[in-house]
């Protein structure tokens with residue numbers, strides 16, 4: 001039996017059976033049904049929005065061909081086994097020893113927030129919330145009606161969103177609406193033309209990621225086609241992504257930002273901090289998204305703000321990296337393919353080299369590298385070529401460590417004593 005055919009059939013059946021989010025067949029096929037029921041059970045009582053239907057079906061186009069294994073556009077497919085062993089925060093034991101941090105700034109876990117379907121009338125409220133709680137949401141834009149329909153927003157409005165430190169990424173041209181005048185019937189156009197529109201109309205934007213539309217027509221989504229244009233894509237399986245087994249073209253994401261209280265622990269952000277040995281979501285990447293918010297309903301906004309305050313608290317305590325979806329997708333794939341080498345250790349100089357297997361034009365987000373310093377060093381600074389890299393000193397059990405921000409494949413890094421930036 002052709003397993004792809006079987007899973008496609010099952011996926012189609014599940015679309016009819018469940019109105020909530022569902023698992024993708026490629027996302028741990030054996031648990032597909034369980035995940036689907038889990039998702040349909042998630043409409044949390046206090047949720048601000050009902051979970052939208054989000055389906056990603058198995059790839060049907062041919063998977064991307066890797067022409068250069070050291071310059072990949074994305075890590076395609078569900079990893080057959082974890083890519084590395086998940087460990088606690090690492091503290092290298094010897095001077096000059098270096099360790100690649102799981103997440104930026106050595107955070108315990110990562111989180112990304114988003115808003116789907118433009119919902120431009122909510123923008124003033126979101127901008128207030130982003131300022132108040134230090135949120136950096138990504139707006140997943142359906143680009144076909146921008147400037148034509150009020151709630152789709154205008155390009156000027158999306159430019160302001162980017163300028164405020166938030167992000168705009170793709171949610172296709174037509175949300176798979178076949179009746180739309182800009183529908184061409186070609187999934188390449190749906191995925192690629194929205195990316196072009198964002199990059200052309202929002203100067204400075206880097207549209208590198210996609211959120212698959214749910215609802216009507218969602219069976220047309222195809223990760224293999226999306227992989228031609230994007231470094232990562234967001235699906236709707238509402239669980240935390242295991243840090244060592246992320247499926248980058250089908251990143252799991254939950255509706256309504258479930259911080260706690262969801263029926264299944266793997267949906268709750270709090271689970272990413274739960275160190276119990278059986279918890280595979282410990283140190284994972286939690287991705288949440290909202291749709292329309294009734295900002296004139298005090299109970300709804302209070303409920304949202306409670307979650308935002310929790311997220312802000314975790315960011316302030318340095319336990320959580322609240323990264324843009326695009327940034328975490330870059331970091332994760334650079335890290336998953338990284339090779340860190342300590343070239344030399346002397347009393348007054350440590351030389352490191354960091355490489356990865358991702359496309360250097362798309363993957364330029366710095367990875368955090370922790371280096372144990374000689375106790376005699378009072379401070380440190382690091383140069384990568386002519387450029388000074390970020391360098392922050394942290395102490396642990398009486399020893400000093402430098403947290404360096406290094407972009408892979410940009411040359412050796414020289415760490416010396418001295419006042420860094």
Ligand SMILES: [Zn+2]
Pocket residue numbers: 116117171175213214
């Ligand atoms: Zn949508």
